[in-house]
Amino acid sequence: MEFNIDDLPVLFPYPRIYPGIYMCDLKKTLDAGGHCVLEMPSGTGKTITLLSLIVAYQQYYPEHRKLIYCSRTMSEIEKALVELKSLMKFRAERLGHDEEFRGLGLTSRKNLCLHPSVKREKSGSVVDARCRSLTAGFVREKKEKGESVDTCLYHDNLDALEPHNLVPNGVWTLDGILRYGEEHKQCPYFTARRMMQFCNVIIYSYHYLLDPKIAERVSKDLSKDCIVVFDEAHNIDNVCIESLSTDITEDSLRRATRGVQNLQAKISEMEESDQKKLQDEYEKLVEGLRGADEARREDAFMANPVLPDDLLKDAVPGNIRRAEHFVGFLKRFIEYLKTRMKVRQVISETPPSFLAHLKEYTFIEKKPLRFCAERLTSLVRTLELTNIEDYQPLQEVATFATLVATYEKGFLLILEPYESDTAEVPNPVLHFTCLDAAIAIKPVFDRFSSVVITSGTMSPLEMYPKMLGFTTVVQESYAMTLARRSFLPMIVTRGSDQAAISTSFKIRNEPSVVRNYGNLLSEFARITPDGMVVFFPSYLYMESIISMWQGMGILDEVWRYKLILVETPDAQETSLALETYRTACANGRGAVMLCVARGKVSEGIDFDHHFGRTVLCIGVPFQYTESRILKARLEFLRETYRIRENDFLSFDAMRHAAQCLGRVLRGKDDYGIMVLADRRFQKKRAQLPKWINQAMMDADVNMSTDMAVSSARRFLRSMGQAFPADKQDGVSVWTMEHLAAHKEKVERERIVELTLAREKEEAMMVGNRNGGGGGGGGGGGQWVESDYEMDEDDEAEMMALDAV
Amino acid sequence: MPPKPAAPGAPARNLFHPLPIPPSADDMCPVCKTIRYLNRDMEFLINPECYHTMCLNCVNRLFTDGPNQCPYAGCSRTLRRKGFRSAFFGDLAVEREVDVRRRVAAVFNRVEDDFETARDWDNYLQMVEDLTFDLVHGTGEKRGEAEKVLVRWEGEHKGEIERNRRAGREREEQARRRMGLEKDAARERRVAALREVEEERRERAASKEAELDGIAAAPDGRGGVQLKRRGQVVRAVEAAAAATAEVGRLSIRGLKEKGKPRGAEGPYDPFGGVDFAPSRYRLGEGLAHPQVDKYRFDQGHVTGGYSFEEWTARAMYEAFAGLGVFVEDEKEAGIGLSSREIATIASGIAAVGDKMELD
Ligand code: SF4
Numbered sequence A: 001m002e003f004n005i006d007d008l009p010v011l012f013p014y015p016r017i018y019p020g021i022y023m024c025d026l027k028k029t030l031d032a033g034g035h036c037v038l039e040m041p042s043g044t045g046k047t048i049t050l051l052s053l054i055v056a057y058q059q060y061y062p063e064h065r066k067l068i069y070c071s072r073t074m075s076e077i078e079k080a081l082v083e084l085k086s087l088m089k090f091r092a093e094r095l096g097h098d099e100e101f102r103g104l105g106l107t108s109r110k111n112l113c114l115h116p117s118v119k120r121e122k123s124g125s126v127v128d129a130r131c132r133s134l135t136a137g138f139v140r141e142k143k144e145k146g147e148s149v150d151t152c153l154y155h156d157n158l159d160a161l162e163p164h165n166l167v168p169n170g171v172w173t174l175d176g177i178l179r180y181g182e183e184h185k186q187c188p189y190f191t192a193r194r195m196m197q198f199c200n201v202i203i204y205s206y207h208y209l210l211d212p213k214i215a216e217r218v219s220k221d222l223s224k225d226c227i228v229v230f231d232e233a234h235n236i237d238n239v240c241i242e243s244l245s246t247d248i249t250e251d252s253l254r255r256a257t258r259g260v261q262n263l264q265a266k267i268s269e270m271e272e273s274d275q276k277k278l279q280d281e282y283e284k285l286v287e288g289l290r291g292a293d294e295a296r297r298e299d300a301f302m303a304n305p306v307l308p309d310d311l312l313k314d315a316v317p318g319n320i321r322r323a324e325h326f327v328g329f330l331k332r333f334i335e336y337l338k339t340r341m342k343v344r345q346v347i348s349e350t351p352p353s354f355l356a357h358l359k360e361y362t363f364i365e366k367k368p369l370r371f372c373a374e375r376l377t378s379l380v381r382t383l384e385l386t387n388i389e390d391y392q393p394l395q396e397v398a399t400f401a402t403l404v405a406t407y408e409k410g411f412l413l414i415l416e417p418y419e420s421d422t423a424e425v426p427n428p429v430l431h432f433t434c435l436d437a438a439i440a441i442k443p444v445f446d447r448f449s450s451v452v453i454t455s456g457t458m459s460p461l462e463m464y465p466k467m468l469g470f471t472t473v474v475q476e477s478y479a480m481t482l483a484r485r486s487f488l489p490m491i492v493t494r495g496s497d498q499a500a501i502s503t504s505f506k507i508r509n510e511p512s513v514v515r516n517y518g519n520l521l522s523e524f525a526r527i528t529p530d531g532m533v534v535f536f537p538s539y540l541y542m543e544s545i546i547s548m549w550q551g552m553g554i555l556d557e558v559w560r561y562k563l564i565l566v567e568t569p570d571a572q573e574t575s576l577a578l579e580t581y582r583t584a585c586a587n588g589r590g591a592v593m594l595c596v597a598r599g600k601v602s603e604g605i606d607f608d609h610h611f612g613r614t615v616l617c618i619g620v621p622f623q624y625t626e627s628r629i630l631k632a633r634l635e636f637l638r639e640t641y642r643i644r645e646n647d648f649l650s651f652d653a654m655r656h657a658a659q660c661l662g663r664v665l666r667g668k669d670d671y672g673i674m675v676l677a678d679r680r681f682q683k684k685r686a687q688l689p690k691w692i693n694q695a696m697m698d699a700d701v702n703m704s705t706d707m708a709v710s711s712a713r714r715f716l717r718s719m720g721q722a723f724p725a726d727k728q729d730g731v732s733v734w735t736m737e738h739l740a741a742h743k744e745k746v747e748r749e750r751i752v753e754l755t756l757a758r759e760k761e762e763a764m765m766v767g768n769r770n771g772g773g774g775g776g777g778g779g780g781g782q783w784v785e786s787d788y789e790m791d792e793d794d795e796a797e798m799m800a801l802d803a804v
Numbered sequence B: 001m002p003p004k005p006a007a008p009g010a011p012a013r014n015l016f017h018p019l020p021i022p023p024s025a026d027d028m029c030p031v032c033k034t035i036r037y038l039n040r041d042m043e044f045l046i047n048p049e050c051y052h053t054m055c056l057n058c059v060n061r062l063f064t065d066g067p068n069q070c071p072y073a074g075c076s077r078t079l080r081r082k083g084f085r086s087a088f089f090g091d092l093a094v095e096r097e098v099d100v101r102r103r104v105a106a107v108f109n110r111v112e113d114d115f116e117t118a119r120d121w122d123n124y125l126q127m128v129e130d131l132t133f134d135l136v137h138g139t140g141e142k143r144g145e146a147e148k149v150l151v152r153w154e155g156e157h158k159g160e161i162e163r164n165r166r167a168g169r170e171r172e173e174q175a176r177r178r179m180g181l182e183k184d185a186a187r188e189r190r191v192a193a194l195r196e197v198e199e200e201r202r203e204r205a206a207s208k209e210a211e212l213d214g215i216a217a218a219p220d221g222r223g224g225v226q227l228k229r230r231g232q233v234v235r236a237v238e239a240a241a242a243a244t245a246e247v248g249r250l251s252i253r254g255l256k257e258k259g260k261p262r263g264a265e266g267p268y269d270p271f272g273g274v275d276f277a278p279s280r281y282r283l284g285e286g287l288a289h290p291q292v293d294k295y296r297f298d299q300g301h302v303t304g305g306y307s308f309e310e311w312t313a314r315a316m317y318e319a320f321a322g323l324g325v326f327v328e329d330e331k332e333a334g335i336g337l338s339s340r341e342i343a344t345i346a347s348g349i350a351a352v353g354d355k356m357e358l359d
C-alpha cells in the first residue's frame, strides 16, 4: 500500500498496516535531527515499518541519508535483510524501475569467510587472526616482490575490481553475498566491508558501532547524517558495558608473558637481519607520524580501543619508542599484575589508585600506559608477525593498560581471588569493569545526528536516556490495538491453598512454595495446547526446584501431558533441546521448555504460534545482587545518574520478565497466555511495557492458581473460535481505506481544534480588554490557563491563520 | 520488594591483613633444600646485592653474626643481614630492574612541565630510558659508563633534583589528599542514600501502622484478625530504627571536630578552649575497691604530696585516651605515609612493602 506522511510518500509492502503513530514519530525525529526511544509491541512488524519509512525518507529527500541498522544476532540481521529485500522488490514494482540502491549486511569473518581452511576454524578470533595474516599489507607487499607467501585468493581477487563497485546494486542477504562470493571467487567479508561507504542501508551487529576496538575501523567512514537504528535494544546498556570490560586471569598473564618473550626473540632476530625496519619505525614514532591511517586501515593488525582525540594527535612517549624499551615495559607491567594476583583478599580500587600504586612499584607512568595498545600494534606490524592469534592475551593486557590509564571515572578494578566464597583453591580474576554504559555509546551519539533506540520492552523509557547519557526528541511507548484479546497476561500471587508464592530468598525453598509452583506448572501443562515455556530466575534455582519437584512427584504429573526439556548453559545441548521441543510441539505430543530468564532462550528464541501458548515466569528475575561487579555498578548509577539501587534492580528484572513474556506473542494472529507467578509482581505491574500492562485486567493481577487456570481455560476456549482475518481490519490492522478515513478524521479534528483555538484567542483578547480592572477574575483566569494548555504546534498554526 | 541488596553499594573489603600465600609444591630453598611441605611458613628473601634467593632460616643462620659470603656457588658477594628483604616480583630480573629504576628516578626526576616542547620531553625520556637500559641489561663497559653518567648528572644537577623531589612529593601529597576527600564524600553520600531508603521504609511502615490502627479501631471483629499481623510491622519498624541507629553511628566523624572557636567577647583562655573535664566518663567521689584500697594506705605506695585521687584520675585518663582517634583515617591524609590502599596492598603482598617505603 501507498500513503503519505506529511509530504513524504511511503510505500509499504503489505496490504495492511498496524495502526499507530510509530511512523509519524519516527519521521518527526528524522526531521528534527535528534535521538529517540520507542517501545513498540513485539510481533507487530516493527522492522518492516522502520525500514519502509526510512527507505522512503532516504529516497525522497535529496540528502539520501544512509541507514545503519543494528541488531543483535546473526539471525535477526538476516531477517532484517530479507525484509529489506522484499521491500525493495515492492518498491521497484510500484515505481516501475529499480532504484539506485544497495543494501548490505555485515557479520564476522567467521560467518562470511570462504577460504577453504580458514573458514573451518571454530573460534571467531582465530578466524580473524588467520585471515589477517593472509591479507595484511606487508604480506601483499612481499608477494609483489615475488616472495612466496600465503595469501587468500578471495581477497586478492577483490583488487582487480572497481573499488566502488564490488557487487551490483540490490539488497544482499548474508546468504546471497556468500553465494555471490563463491561464484565470483571474491571474499564476501571484505566485499561488504569495502562497500559499506557506498551502500544506502547497512545492517550489522551492535558491536560494529559500540565495541570501540572494532568501531574505529569498521565504522569510521560513515558520515554524520547517517540514521542509526538500534533494534531489540533493551539490553543495550549491557552491551556497552561488556564491550569495555576485561577479565584478566593468571593463565592469560602467563600467556601474555609468553607473547612478550616471543616478541623479544623476534626483535633480536630482526636486529640482526633487518635492522632498517626497526629503525624506520622508530623514526616514524619520533616524528609523531605513527602511521595513523595505516593502522586504521581495514586490515589493520590488531584492534585498539578508541582514544580521545587529543591523544591521537600526541606522539608516542619517548620511553617506549624503541622496541626493546617497550618490550621491557610490557614485561614489567605484566609482572606487576602477576604480583597483584597473589593477594588473597578481595580488592576493589579505582583506576587512579591503581595507577598510583603501579607507579610506586614499577615506575610506570600513566602516559606511556595509555599508548600501550597502539604501540603494540605498531610493533607487531613492524615485526611482520603472522601468527597473531598467539598474541591475543598480550593484546588484551595492552588494551586493559590503555583503558585503565585513559578513564579515571566509570571504571573499577575488582580482584577476586576465589571463584566463590567457599572455594578453597584460589583462582584469581582481575575484573576491569566498566560501570558507565554511556562511555561506549557516547561516540555514537556524538557522531550521528539521529539515533533511534527501539525494542518491544523498554519500560520505563526514561531509564535509557538517563543511563546512556543522551537527550531525546521523541520518547514514546505504543499500545497495541486488538480486535480481540489475543493474549492474556495474569499475575498469580497465591497457590490454590491461598499461601503466597514468591521466589524471594527467604521462602523460595519452603516445601509449600515449591509445591505451589509445581501445581501451577502441572495445571497449566494440563490445559495448554502444544508448547509451553517456563522461565526461572537462575540456573541454580531451576536446578534445585526441579530436583524438589522430582521428589514430590510433580514432574511425573507434568510428564503425562508434556515432554519436559531443560535449558543448560551449554549452547549445543540447549539447541538440541530446542529442536526436540519443536518436534514435540509440531507432532502433537506437546512439550514444556524449562529455561532461565537471563539465558540464551529468553533473548533470541521465538516461540510463535503453537510453539508457545503459555509462558510461565516463575519468580521475579532479579540479578544476583551479591555480585561485586553489580554492586559497584549500582553505586555508580546512584552517584552519577541518581538512579536508586532498587529502582535499577527492579527495572532490570522487569525488562527481563517482559522479554520472556514477549517470547510467545510474535504477531497479531498469534495468541498466548502470559503468567507472572510471584507475589512481588503485583507491585511491579506498572513497570511492564505499556502494551502488556494495558491488556491486563484489574481482576487478573492478584490471582490464585485455581482462578488463573479457570480464566486461562475460558481464554483458550474463546481463542478456539474461528476469527476471520478481515475482522481485524480497521481495528488492529488498517487497509488503505481505513488509513484514508483516519486521516480525514485527524484532519477534521485538527480543523475543529484550530477553530476552537481561534475562538479562544478572540475571547481572550476580549477578556484582556475587559479584565483590566481585576474584577474579571473568573473568566480572565480561565482563559489565561487555557493558554498554557495550547501546545506550540497550535500556536504556530494560529499564526499561520492570522497571516492569511 | 526486591531482595534487599546487602548493604547497598558497600565496597568490597579494602582493608586487609597479610594472609599467607598458599604454598605451591615446588617451593624449595636452594640453599638448605628445605621444602615448603616441611615448613609451611617458609619465607624467601633476597639481597639486592646479587638477588639470590634463600629462606629466612638460612639467612638467620648465615648472617646473624655479621657479614658473610653468599652461599651460592660461584657468587662471591659479601652480604649483610640488613640487606635482605622479600621480593615484590616473582621474576627477580624485574625486581632488579625496578631497583635500578628507583635509583635512576631519584636522579632524573624532571617532569613534562620543565620542557619547552613535547619533542624535547620525549627525547629526555628516551635518554633516561637508554641509560636505564644500559644499567640493567648492559654488559661491563656500557654499564660502567652509564653509572658514570648517573653520578655525573647527580653532581651537576643537585639543586634541581632537590627542588623537583620536593615538588613531586607535594604533588603526590595533593593527589593523595584529593583522593581521600573524594572517598570521604562518596562515603557520606552512601550513608545519606542509606538513610533515605531507611526513612522511606519507616514512613511506609508508619502509614501501614496507621492503617492498621484504623482497622483495629473498627467495631467489627476484623480488628482481632488484623492485629496478628501487627507484631510483624512493629518488628520491622524496630529493625528499621536499629538500622538507622547503625547509620548514625557510622558518621562518628563529629568526634574529631575541634572545640568551637571562642567568641571574641569571651574571657581570655590560656588553653585555647580545650576542656580538661573528661567527656567520656565521670569520676565518682570515693572510689572504693578492695584491690585498690590497699594502695591508699600502703606505706610503700603513699608518698608525700601524692594524692590518691590523682592516681585514679590518671589511670582513668589513660584508659580512655585514644578513643575517637582514627589512625587509619589520619594516615590517609597524613604526611609521608602512603594512602590506605598502598599501605594495605603492600602489606598484603609481603612484608616488603614497608621496607621499600623506607628506602
Ligand atoms: S580474505 Fe575473506 S575469504 Fe580470505 S581468509 Fe579472509 S575472510 Fe576468509
Ligand SMILES: [Zn+2]
Pocket: B029, B030, B031, B032, B033, B034, B054, B055, B056, B057, B058
Ligand atoms: Zn634455606
Ligand SMILES: [Zn+2]
Pocket: B050, B051, B052, B070, B071, B072, B075, B076, B077
Ligand atoms: Zn649471591
